[in-house]
Amino acid sequence: MVRFIEENTKLVEKETGNKSNNDVTTTKKKVLQDLSINNGGGLINSWVDSMRACSPTHLKSLLKQSSWLTEHPSALDMFEEILHLSQGKQIVMFLDYDGTLSPIVDDPDRAFMSKKMRRTVRKLANCFPTAIVSGRCREKVYNFVKLTELYYAGSHGMDIKGPEQGSKFEEDSKSLLCQPATEFLPMIDEVYKKLVEKTKFTPGAQVENNKFCVSVHFRRVDENNWSDLANQVRSVMKDYPKLRLTQGRKVLEVRPIIKWDKGKALEFLLESLGYANCTDVFPLYIGDDRTDEDAFKILRERRQGLGILVSKFPKETSASYSLQEPDEVMEFLQRLVEWKQLRSGA
Ligand SMILES: O=P(O)(O)OC[C@H]1O[C@H](O[C@H]2O[C@H](CO)[C@@H](O)[C@H](O)[C@H]2O)[C@H](O)[C@@H](O)[C@@H]1O
Numbered sequence: 001m002v003r004f005i006e007e008n009t010k011l012v013e014k015e016t017g018n019k020s021n022n023d024v025t026t027t028k029k030k031v032l033q034d035l036s037i038n039n040g041g042g043l044i045n046s047w048v049d050s051m052r053a054c055s056p057t058h059l060k061s062l063l064k065q066s067s068w069l070t071e072h073p074s075a076l077d078m079f080e081e082i083l084h085l086s087q088g089k090q091i092v093m094f095l096d097y098d099g100t101l102s103p104i105v106d107d108p109d110r111a112f113m114s115k116k117m118r119r120t121v122r123k124l125a126n127c128f129p130t131a132i133v134s135g136r137c138r139e140k141v142y143n144f145v146k147l148t149e150l151y152y153a154g155s156h157g158m159d160i161k162g163p164e165q166g167s168k169f170e171e172d173s174k175s176l177l178c179q180p181a182t183e184f185l186p187m188i189d190e191v192y193k194k195l196v197e198k199t200k201f202t203p204g205a206q207v208e209n210n211k212f213c214v215s216v217h218f219r220r221v222d223e224n225n226w227s228d229l230a231n232q233v234r235s236v237m238k239d240y241p242k243l244r245l246t247q248g249r250k251v252l253e254v255r256p257i258i259k260w261d262k263g264k265a266l267e268f269l270l271e272s273l274g275y276a277n278c279t280d281v282f283p284l285y286i287g288d289d290r291t292d293e294d295a296f297k298i299l300r301e302r303r304q305g306l307g308i309l310v311s312k313f314p315k316e317t318s319a320s321y322s323l324q325e326p327d328e329v330m331e332f333l334q335r336l337v338e339w340k341q342l343r344s345g346a
Contacts, residue, residue, distance in 0.1 A: 047230060047247060047252075048226045048227050048230055050247070051218065051226065051247065051250060064314045065313070065314055068314035068315075068322075069322070072309060072317065072319060072320065072321055072322040073321055073322070074321065074322060074323065074324075074328075075308045075321040075322065075323050075328075075332050076323065076328060076331060076332055076335075078321055079332070079335055082284075082306070082321070083339060085282070085306065086282040086284075086305075088280060089280045089281055089282035090128075090129075090275070090278075090280060090281050090282065091128045091282045091283075091284055091336070092128060092129045092130075092131075092269075092270065092273065092275065092281060092282070092283045092284070092305075093124060093125075093128050093129070093130040093131065093283075093284055093286075093333075093336075094130075094131050094133050094266055094269070094283060094284065094285040094286070094287075094295065095121070095130065095131070095132050095133065095285075095286050095287075095329075096132075096133055096134060096262075096285075096286065096287030096288060096289065096292050096310075097111075097113075097132055097134040097136060097141050097144065097145070098111055098134065098135070098136070098249075098288075098289070099249060099287075099288035099289060099310060099326070100286055100287055100288050100310050100326060100329055101113045101117055101121065101132075101145070101326060101329065102114075102117070102144065102326060103325070103326050104249060106219055106220055107220075108206065108208055108215070108217060111144065112144060113144060113145065113326075114330075116330065117326065117330050118145065118146065118147065120330050120333045120334050120337065121145065121147060121150070121333065122147055122149070123334075123337045124333050124336065124337055125147065125149045125150050126149070127336070127337055127340040127341070128336075128340070129151070129273055130149075130150050130151065131150060131151035131152070131153055131269050132145055132150055132151070132152050132153065133153040133157060133262050133265055133266065133285075133287070133292075133295065134152075134153070134154055134156075135155070135156050135210060135213065135215065135248060135253060135289070135291055136154055136155070136208075136210050137154045137155055137159065137209070137210040137211035137212070138152045138153070138154025138155065138159045138160075138161060138211070139154070139211075140154070140210070141154050142154075148163060148164045149163050150163055151163060151176070151269055153262070153265040153269065154210070154211065154212075155181075155210050155211050155212035155213050156212075156213060156253070156255060156260075156261055156262055156265070156291055157260060157261060157262045157263075157264055157265025157266075157268070158179065158180055158181045158212040158213070158255075158256070158258075158260055158265075159178075159179050159211060159212055160176065160177065160178040160179075160265060160268060160269065161176060161177050162176030162177075162272070176272050178265075178268055178272075179212070180258060180260050181212045181256045181258055181260065184212065184242070184243075184256040184258075185211070185212070187240065187242065187243065187256075188209075188211070188212060188213065188214060188243075188254070188256070189209075191214055191236060191237075191240060191243060191254055192207060192209045192214045194236045195207045195214060195216060195232075195233065195236055195254070198232045198233075198235065198236050199216065199229060199232050199233075202221060202225055202228065202229050202232065203221065203222070203225070204219075204220035204221040204222065204225075205217065205218070205220075205221050205229055206220065210253075212255070212256065213253055213254055213255040213256075214253070214254040215248070215251050215252070215253050215254075216229070216233050216251065216252045216253075216254070217250065217251050218250045218251060218252070219249075219250040219251070230252065233245070233252055233254075237254065241257075242256065242257050243255065243256060243257060244256075244257045246290065246291060247290055248289045248290055248291055249288070249289055253291070261291065261294040261295075262287075262291055262292060262294045262295040263294035263295045263297060263298035264294075264298075265295075266283065266285060266295045266298055266299075267298060270283060281304065281305070282304070282305045283299060283304060283305035284305055284306060284308070285299060285305070285306075285307045285308070285319075286307075286308045286310060286323070286329055286332075287307075287308075287309070287310065287319075288309065288310035288311060292307075292309070292319075293317060293318055293319075295307065296309070296317060296318035296319045297318045299318075300318050306319075306320045306321065307319035307320055307321075308320070308321045308322065308323055308332070309321070309322050309323075310322070310323050310324070310325065310326070310328075310329060311324070312324045312325060
């Protein structure tokens with residue numbers, strides 16, 4: 001186990017070119033965090049426990065809700081404050097898909113967004129540069145959103161493409177494309193097939209190919225079988241030290257061990273839009289999942305813009321504000337559009 005950790009740490013360091021002690025410590029922590037899923041039965045259970053703890057029915061802490069809301073107030077209630085913070089700056093919108101623009105449903109292939117939400121996002125993209133940042137593969141998330149005027153960052157940001165046509169901001173993107181994990185494609189494909197085979201007798205388990213990453217869905221699996229399913233994933237993963245696991249909402253996500261995530265995607269997009277070293281930009285990132293935390297953290301580190309977590313329940317987060325569900329996200333986006341249209345006299 002210790003050797004495995006050391007080897008994985010070296011690999012991450014090699015992939016990332018990390019040099020400083022701080023970076024190495026962070027890297028080691030990350031590897032340990034990843035390995036808490038990759039390795040060891042007890043640690044598998046700790047992940048399963050954490051997934052149970054995230055389930056609202058298991059939350060004993062509803063009482064904590066009001067103090068959590070004090071720390072992460074509703075972005076709707078604080079709308080004027082948010083506008084004030086963005087004053088004189090260019091707002092750039094980053095939106096997660098599942099659980100943010102579309103409600104969480106049992107069947108990942110049926111996570112449709114409403115027509116009203118699509119209309120709102122279209123108007124939003126006419127007012128501000130807007131990107132969808134998703135764990136899904138880019139083509140799949142595009143097929144749900146169906147708006148050509150957006151930037152799309154699929155596979156947790158490992159597949160980024162600019163708008164094709166019809167966007168006011170199209171000129172800024174100029175056939176933008178970023179795919180930092182192409183060398184992992186054959187490996188991801190192989191792991192996908194192995195995971196499908198390994199999990200085929202677990203009722204409800206579903207493996208989703210997201211091109212540069214793979215999702216193993218637990219949502220429709222009986223809770224009593226979660227540990228078994230996690231162990232099946234682990235048994236496949238042990239042969240792939242260049243891949244790591246992260247956890248989402250009742251899902252385990254297999255990803256290349258490169259230092260790239262939704263936070264890096266956000267930075268890449270800001271840079272591509274010409275806002276690399278600008279102080280007059282205000283990125284607003286809205287997301288509901290653990291993987292969105294990478295983007296929330298980047299915004300905190302850069303002291304730029306802000307993150308909004310979509311959650312009905314208290315969660316540990318680096319976001320500053322909260323919204324309860326996709327309907328509230330839509331209301332927030334609508335208010336942004338109305339404000340912008342009023343200001344530009346449209
Ligand atoms: O970054 P996201 O756009 O939020 O993608 C993360 C995962 O989202 C999808 O799974 C989640 O939504 C499903 C549909 O509502 C739900 O059934 C599942 O339990 C959730 O985890 C998507 O299917 C995954 O591939 C993404 O990794």
